[in-house]
Amino acid sequence: MENMLVGDNARPFHVVTPVLESIALSQAAGTKVYMKLENVQPTGSFKIRGIGYFCQQVARNGCKHLVCSSGGNAGLAATYAARKLGIPITVVVPRSTSQLTVKRLEEQGAEVEVFGQAWDEANKRAMDLAEADGWVSVHPFDHPLVWKGHSTLVKELKDSLDAKPGAIVLAVGGGGLLSGVVSGLQEVGWLDVPIIAVETRGADSFNQALQAGRLVTLPEITSVATCLGAKTVAQRALDCASEWPIISHVLDDVEAVKAIEQFLDDERILVEAACGAPLAFLYSGYLQQLQEERHLGQPLDSVVLIVCGGSAIQMEILQAMKSRLGME
Known part of the structure; x- marks a missing residue:
């Protein structure tokens, strides 16, 4: 890292x-x-604009682990930011995600979990992980x-x-x-x-x-x-x-x-x-x-x-x- x-x-x-x-x-x-x-x-x-900014702010507040639900660009942006910040990240992707994307996420250093048919299901899983383990959830689009x-x-x-x-x-x-x-x-x-x-x-x-x-x-x-x-x-x-x-x-x-x-x-x-x-x-x-x-x-x-x-x-x-x- x-x-x-x-x-x-x-x-x-x-x-x-x-x-x-x-x-x-x-x-x-x-x-x-x-x-x-x-x-x-x-x-x-x-995506790196907003997600990079979000990750920098939560890192300042002592975040120890990030989790993001994304079948693509948001997950890659969060993973890139996590690697730069030296914070581990788990990315939950729906089954519709291409193998190409999964491979890229893993190459960038993400732990990838495949869950659900669509993004909404993957997002619920990411939220559950965040709540259970005290991780910070990176929402792909819905955060100030x-x-x-x-x-x-x-x-x-x-x-x-x-x-x-x-x-x-x-x-x-x-x-x-x-x-x-x-x-x-x-x-x-x-x-x-x-x-x-x-x-x-x-x-x-x-x-x-x-x-x-x-x-x-x-x-x-x-x-x-x-x-x-x-x-x-x-x-x-x-x-x-x-x-x-x-x-x-x-x-x-x-x-x-x-x-x-x-x-x-x-x-x-x-x-x-x-x-x-x-x-x-x-x-x-x-x-x-x-x-x-x-x-x-x-x-x-x-x-x-x-x-x-x-x-x-x-x-x-x-x-x-x-x-x-x-x-x-």
Whole structure:
């Protein structure tokens, strides 16, 4: 285990990520698109921002053992942070988790336990372990410290861009990124920048909660975008919708997977299906549709796409998703 001082001046575990203009996405969306490349974070996704920050704070308070429920990016972020802090970690993953992810978690030093069919069941198991053994549970998306860590992304946008964007496009799984971005926008004073929150059908717990006006638990996750697969979003995500201009959009798995391939061709970057959802929103002309329906301003100076990344992707996994969706 690699020990690190956790004084007040400890450096964060995330890196400042590039903001690049995408010509291909700009042409598709009919407006200038900037990509915030969270895929280049140390663990491959934005998750290290919030989870790294959470782990540093609990380490200061004397945490002796971490436990995290995650079939992917959150678990990798927590494991990375635990290794840097010299704290042991147990990661509980659902059976839907790929062997690739389990192997990566173990290589980083996590003790991995497989439990339950979906993330929600793995999370209950993690909570039980935390309670029984006095461990600190790292929630993948539902904690104020996690949102605070994610909010740093917006400060970086403000430092990088000449002017505030006309909208921010992002994926919603459990709602941690959404909650963090809203917090960040409030902090930097970009109070009228709408957020377009994109999900895939079969993992659309945020959209269903908005329609119902309360939290909704999906019976199961049927989307291939398993990293968007929280059957219930965080209450904070739903609260954000009443205090911020958020447009919820749901699209099909096939669109998300096509967008992954298009993005690989255009930008030479391979992302997972969760990240394919907001990409598909821009590639498929939905931005223009919202403008025509007057849900968004016209014209927009620019749009920021958060390329949330994702580690659970390889060419083999992409091919398997295409086969499952009959896209051969």
